[in-house]
Amino acid sequence: xxxxxxxxxxxxxxxxxxxxxxxxxxxxxxxxxxxxxxxxxxxxxxxxxxxxxxxxxxxxxxxxxxxxxxxxxxxxxxxxxxxxxxxxxxxxxxxxxxxxxxxxxxxxxxxxxx
Numbered sequence: 001x002x003x004x005x006x007x008x009x010x011x012x013x014x015x016x017x018x019x020x021x022x023x024x025x026x027x028x029x030x031x032x033x034x035x036x037x038x039x040x041x042x043x044x045x046x047x048x049x050x051x052x053x054x055x056x057x058x059x060x061x062x063x064x065x066x067x068x069x070x071x072x073x074x075x076x077x078x079x080x081x082x083x084x085x086x087x088x089x090x091x092x093x094x095x096x097x098x099x100x101x102x103x104x105x106x107x108x109x110x111x112x113x114x
Contacts, residue, residue, distance in 0.1 A: 002102075005034060006034075007034070034048075082099070
């Protein structure tokens with residue numbers, strides 16, 4: 001995901017503190033570029049500096065929320081001042097959209113119940 005220069009503290013607050021993602025140390029040759037990487041199970045989310053920066057309003061990552069945990073996640077984000085937009089366009093799927101601190105669109109989809 002793209003972010004403006006100096007994004008690291010906000011990335012750690014939003015993706016680390018609010019979403020509970022674990023920061024992954026960037027390889028030494030890439031550290032000077034700025035940004036922060038996070039672990040998402042077997043995947044990673046890379047927040048990278050892009051100048052000039054323009055937030056992604058349509059294209060977006062869709063992140064899986066734990067089964068039964070999507071409401072609690074939405075409530076935690078809303079309590080932190082993040083606007084939540086629930087969407088019921090896909091029958092049988094619980095999901096919502098929000099924006100990261102720089103205006104990038106993010107989708108959260110509830111994992112299927114076992």
